[in-house]
Amino acid sequence: MRIKLSNRLQAVARQIPAGLKVADIGTDHGYLPVFLAVNDISPQIIASDRGKRPLAQAEELVGLLSLENQISCRLGDGLSVFAPGEAEVVCIAGIGGMAMTEMIAAGMAQARAAKRLVLQPQRNVAAVRRFLADNGFRIVAEDLAEDDGFYYEVIAAEPGEMQLSDLEAEFGPLLLASGHPLFRDFLSLRERDLTRLLEAMAGNNSEESCRRKEQLEAEISRVAKVIAAIDAKAAKGGEA
Numbered sequence: 001m002r003i004k005l006s007n008r009l010q011a012v013a014r015q016i017p018a019g020l021k022v023a024d025i026g027t028d029h030g031y032l033p034v035f036l037a038v039n040d041i042s043p044q045i046i047a048s049d050r051g052k053r054p055l056a057q058a059e060e061l062v063g064l065l066s067l068e069n070q071i072s073c074r075l076g077d078g079l080s081v082f083a084p085g086e087a088e089v090v091c092i093a094g095i096g097g098m099a100m101t102e103m104i105a106a107g108m109a110q111a112r113a114a115k116r117l118v119l120q121p122q123r124n125v126a127a128v129r130r131f132l133a134d135n136g137f138r139i140v141a142e143d144l145a146e147d148d149g150f151y152y153e154v155i156a157a158e159p160g161e162m163q164l165s166d167l168e169a170e171f172g173p174l175l176l177a178s179g180h181p182l183f184r185d186f187l188s189l190r191e192r193d194l195t196r197l198l199e200a201m202a203g204n205n206s207e208e209s210c211r212r213k214e215q216l217e218a219e220i221s222r223v224a225k226v227i228a229a230i231d232a233k234a235a236k237g238g239e240a
């Protein structure tokens, strides 16, 4: 059976090296574990979720495809569903960045014993990057994916040291350096969304709103600077 993943989950799957044992935490439907199993990317996969209903969906799919020997479905919170060393790659996708960092902090023994973390935070991606730097991980790959006009950042991290500037935490050290084909569009969309938010707050002059507007203006200006740098680099490349 062919499993077609969304662009977002394909980007997550691309960061999983072949031949390693994987845990997909917050698996929900179980698409990623099934994709890894049927494509022989991973020999042994833990598919876990803290929700009974999502896990039941994953179990149903695994049963339908007779993949029970390869995929172990487990109900439970975060990384507590497996012992340190039982998974060599820990994937967490489609979950907010704060919840993700709390989950990794609570399961640090399992996270540190893994060879790689593959993370796709829905929000607060800068906080995830800072958390990784502060907790003995270094980012080894970053990717972007687009589905239906929404952009998603994917981070692969491994045990190690990393220094991050504020700019690198916000935009991604490797995305800033790589010239990823989607990076400019991703930033343009962010700039547009932030500008709309700022415009919507125009009539609100409470102290809190003014503070928020200042933050938004600063963020828009940082995004614009990165876009300008990409354009300048492209123009220079075009001249050569």
Ligand SMILES: C[S@@+](CC[C@H](N)C(=O)[O-])C[C@H]1O[C@@H](n2cnc3c(N)ncnc32)[C@H](O)[C@@H]1O
Pocket: 009, 025, 026, 027, 028, 029, 048, 049, 050, 051, 054, 076, 077, 078, 079, 092, 093, 094, 095, 099, 103
């Ligand atoms: C939006 S779904 C994402 C599903 C899939 N990972 C993906 O990216 O398509 C988030 C899932 O994470 C699960 N979840 C949230 N917090 C969790 C936690 N602390 N431990 C285990 N599962 C969790 C939810 O129950 C839900 O099924």
